[in-house]
Amino acid sequence: MGLFADLRDSVSAVTAKLFAGESEDPKRIGIYGPPNAGKTTLANRIARDWTGDAVGPESHIPHETRRARRKENVEIERDGHTVSIDIVDTPGVTTKVDYEEFLDHDMEKDEAVRRSREATEGVAEAMHWLREDVDGVIYVLDSTTDPFTQVNTMLIGIIESRDLPVLILANKTDLEDSNVQRIRNAFPQHETIELSALEGENMDEVYDQIAEKFG
Amino acid sequence: MAEQEPETDDGVQLDLISAERMENKTSMEKIRMILDSVHDGDIVVLEQGLTPDEESRLIEVTMTEINPDGFTGIEIESFPRSETKESGFLGRLMGKDEDPAKLTVIGPANQIQSLHKDETLISALLKRK
Numbered sequence: 001m002g003l004f005a006d007l008r009d010s011v012s013a014v015t016a017k018l019f020a021g022e023s024e025d026p027k028r029i030g031i032y033g034p035p036n037a038g039k040t041t042l043a044n045r046i047a048r049d050w051t052g053d054a055v056g057p058e059s060h061i062p063h064e065t066r067r068a069r070r071k072e073n074v075e076i077e078r079d080g081h082t083v084s085i086d087i088v089d090t091p092g093v094t095t096k097v098d099y100e101e102f103l104d105h106d107m108e109k110d111e112a113v114r115r116s117r118e119a120t121e122g123v124a125e126a127m128h129w130l131r132e133d134v135d136g137v138i139y140v141l142d143s144t145t146d147p148f149t150q151v152n153t154m155l156i157g158i159i160e161s162r163d164l165p166v167l168i169l170a171n172k173t174d175l176e177d178s179n180v181q182r183i184r185n186a187f188p189q190h191e192t193i194e195l196s197a198l199e200g201e202n203m204d205e206v207y208d209q210i211a212e213k214f215g
Numbered sequence: 216m217a218e219q220e221p222e223t224d225d226g227v228q229l230d231l232i233s234a235e236r237m238e239n240k241t242s243m244e245k246i247r248m249i250l251d252s253v254h255d256g257d258i259v260v261l262e263q264g265l266t267p268d269e270e271s272r273l274i275e276v277t278m279t280e281i282n283p284d285g286f287t288g289i290e291i292e293s294f295p296r297s298e299t300k301e302s303g304f305l306g307r308l309m310g311k312d313e314d315p316a317k318l319t320v321i322g323p324a325n326q327i328q329s330l331h332k333d334e335t336l337i338s339a340l341l342k343r344k
Contacts, residue, residue: 095274096288096324097281113283124278127271150292150332154270157296157316161267 026073026084027214030134032126032159034151035062035092037140038171042197043089047071049203055089061105063119065091068129078211085214088134091122093151130158136165136214143170143194144177147186156187165213168192169206174199227258227326227341234263242269246276253289253323254280258339264293264316290327292337293319 031039043055055071057064071087097119102112130137137159141147159166168187170180174196184192193209195202230252237245245265250273252259265273273289281288294317320330320337328340 093274094288095277095291097278098287098325099283116281116283120278120281124275127275127278131268131271153293153295154267154274154291158267158271 026086027135028070028086028088028133029136029138029210029214030068030088030090030126030129031138031140032090032130032155033092033140034142034149035094036060037092037142038197039092039140040065040089042138042140042169042171042195043069043071043087045197045200045203046076046087047074049207050074050076055087062101063091063097063115063122065089066115066118066122067091068122068125076207076211078208078215081215083211083215085210088129090126090129091119093123093126093155095151097123130155131162134164137167138210139166139168140171140197141168141183142172143180143183144172144175147183152186156190166190167209167213169197170194171197173201225343227256227343229258229260231260232262234261237261237263242266242272245269246273249273249321250276250280250289253321254286256323256326258320258322258327258341261319261321264319266315270316285325286323288324289321290324290330290339291319291321292330292332292339293317294332294334294337 031043033039040056040058044058047053047055051071051074053071056069068091069089071089074085074087076083076085097116099109099112099116102115103109107115139156139159141152156166168183168190170178170183170192172178173180173194178194180192180194191209191213193202193206195206197203232248240248246269249259249261264270273291277289280286296314296316318337320339322330322339322341326342328342329338330340331338
């Protein structure tokens with residue numbers, strides 16, 4: 001009886017999933033990348049374009065985002081159908097945080113220590129989200145900086161090992177030093193889309209790719 | 216006058232850890248062993264690196280141990296995983312997606328001045344204690 005009930009529940013679950021159509025739960029898409037790559041600027045751009053609201057404050061100070069923030073039910077319309085996703089804006093991933101770096105941004109020591117403590121908690125939380133709670137990843141890189149870093153290599157390796165769909169975005173193409181090809185060379189196994197989240201350049205292609213990858 | 220013994224507490228200890236020594240350890244045992252050495256100011260060189268899952272846990276645990284009184288985190292570099300690994304469903308079924316990284320160097324961030332890598336060389340420049 002128990003076995004039969006389990007089997008019936010499994011069949012029901014598969015059937016419900018197959019016929020759920022547009023009412024299926026939105027996928028959680030984590031926006032990952034190193035600090036200051038423009039993750040929050042991108043999250044805000046997407047959220048503003050499709051919901052009218054922002055996700056969080058943007059800043060040039062590293063670790064401005066110190067908690068993963070979720071914007072639910074962002075509905076992106078492409079070619080007559082709607083893709084529904086939850087955007088999770090995560091703190092920039094790093095292997096080190098030194099409060100003294102914040103002192104360079106006109107902060108008092110107490111504020112810098114508090115900020116660095118929050119940043120470390122945020123990175124730990126982001127790693128946990130990556131292992132447990134996201135269905136896909138948008139990996140944002142600053143195209144003016146060298147992408148061949150250990151953190152990028154490790155994170156892309158972690159994403160691949162979990163078999164998560166990933167879209168690599170080469171951000172900040174509005175800046176003179178931008179070099180998108182360097183990112184394509186670093187991760188040739190993945191699609192790389194160039195954009196300026198700040199200026200809103202090439203967002204149509206970004207949305208096309210989000211719909212294709214995560215829809 | 217007798218010669219004084221040279222100071223030894225300004226040296227840097229290098230721990231070269233064989234794959235064999237790590238092979239029967241759990242992920243958390245490996246991470247604990249690495250971080251205990253790094254907390255002591257040592258540089259750890261793993262003959263065989265960590266799996267992606269272990270790397271993500273290493274970052275997570277490192278973050279929880281950073282404190283403003285001394286430990287600022289780690290520097291890490293490794294040679295990439297083999298390009299020839301199995302992929303796809305069968306590969307994952309056989310556990311091949313958990314291939315560890317190759318030779319890996321890990322040290323305290325506040326003691327490593329720079330850590331550079333190219334395809335065949337990892338070069339670490341250390342500060343004196």
